[in-house]
Amino acid sequence: DIQMTQSPSSVSASVGDRVTITCQASQAISNYLNWYQQKQGEAPKLLIYGASDLDTGVPSRFSGSGSGTDFTFTISSLQAADVATYYCQQYHDVSLTFGGGTKVEI
Amino acid sequence: QVQVVQSGGGVVQPGGSLRLSCATSGFTFSDYGMNWVRQTPGEGLQWVAFIQYDGNEKYYAESVKGRFTVSRDDSKKTVSLQMDSLRPEDTAIYYCAKDRARLFGSIIDSWGQGTLVTVSS
Numbered sequence: 001d002i003q004m005t006q007s008p009s010s011v012s013a014s015v016g017d018r019v020t021i022t023c024q025a026s027q028a029i030s031n032y033l034n035w036y037q038q039k040q041g042e043a044p045k046l047l048i049y050g051a052s053d054l055d056t057g058v059p060s061r062f063s064g065s066g067s068g069t070d071f072t073f074t075i076s077s078l079q080a081a082d083v084a085t086y087y088c089q090q091y092h093d094v095s096l097t098f099g100g101g102t103k104v105e106i
Numbered sequence: 107q108v109q110v111v112q113s114g115g116g117v118v119q120p121g122g123s124l125r126l127s128c129a130t131s132g133f134t135f136s137d138y139g140m141n142w143v144r145q146t147p148g149e150g151l152q153w154v155a156f157i158q159y160d161g162n163e164k165y166y167a168e169s170v171k172g173r174f175t176v177s178r179d180d181s182k183k184t185v186s187l188q189m190d191s192l193r194p195e196d197t198a199i200y201y202c203a204k205d206r207a208r209l210f211g212s213i214i215d216s217w218g219q220g221t222l223v224t225v226s227s
Contacts, residue, residue, distance in 0.1 A: 001168075032212070034213055034214070036214075043201055043203075043217035043218065043219060043220055044151070044201075044214075044217055045217070046213065046214060046215045049206075049213040049215075050213075055215070087150070087151055089151070089214070091210070091211060091212040091213065094156075094165050094210055094211070095153065095165070095167060095168075096141070096143075096153035096156075096211045096212075096214075097153065098150060098151040098152070098153070099150075100150050101150050101151075
């Protein structure tokens with residue numbers, strides 16, 4: 001299976017700060033990379049697909065970039081509503097795999 | 107809008123069986139593949155299984171291959187996960203989730219509410 005390594009595992013920032021999360025794949029996955037947001041007690045929600053495409057209705061403060069093995073997820077101006085755990089997920093392989101998650105706190 | 111509503115789950119002894127189901131609405135069910143994903147506190151999110159839009163092919167994580175079976179009923183717009191020979195390490199919240207693709211798992215764009223499965227004696 002393709003291993004997905006996320007960092008950091010947690011980050012604490014202030015409202016309005018820029019927050020950046022990285023995800024590294026154990027082998028090249030082109031742009032077959034998604035980002036999800038999971039709030040406490042809820043199911044994950046798709047934010048970004050294809051490494052950089054924002055899903056419908058997702059605020060523009062969220063963005064993603066990267067290709068190959070290295071990817072970045074950014075919240076340009078952190079809001080209180082963004083407190084959650086964020087996961088990357090690859091779909092280059094039939095066996096989908098997720099990163100370990102990054103907990104974002106205020 | 108897309109809805110995925112799960113049922114089933116509960117407590118089962120090691121070696122036992124359990125069946126999870128999910129009912130869907132708000133999209134053309136027969137056009138999309140469906141996934142099962144589980145989540146444990148220690149191991150995060152783990153993909154479990156995918157069934158193609160027409161049910162012809164099914165894919166499983168190595169950890170559940172030969173023990174779990176995914177199926178779908180297009181007439182009822184439902185997906186099921188039959189879990190046999192359950193182990194304590196199968197304890198998790200299980201999510202039924204719609205994929206954006208037909209043939210292989212890719213972009214999971216709608217998730218059920220999750221159901222807890224506990225394997226314990």
